[in-house]
Amino acid sequence: MSTAKENPCRKFQANFFNKSKCQNCFKPRELHLLTDQDLTQVRKMA
Structure with missing residues (x-):
């Protein structure tokens, strides 16, 4: 089991x-943010 x-x-x-x-x-x-590119794509949730 993985x-x-x-x-x-x-x-x-x-x-x-x-x-x-x-x-x-x-x-x-937040745990899905693996790279700087990912960080720039995240939008704040309202």
Whole structure:
């Protein structure tokens, strides 16, 4: 069985009910920021 550490979610997709969590791995948006390019693409959630 693989864990999230072994196979991290690479693409954040907002959960339908909780926009700050990923619908694939349920981790916070901040944990998906892997590079500076990713940091520039993040928009603040209202």
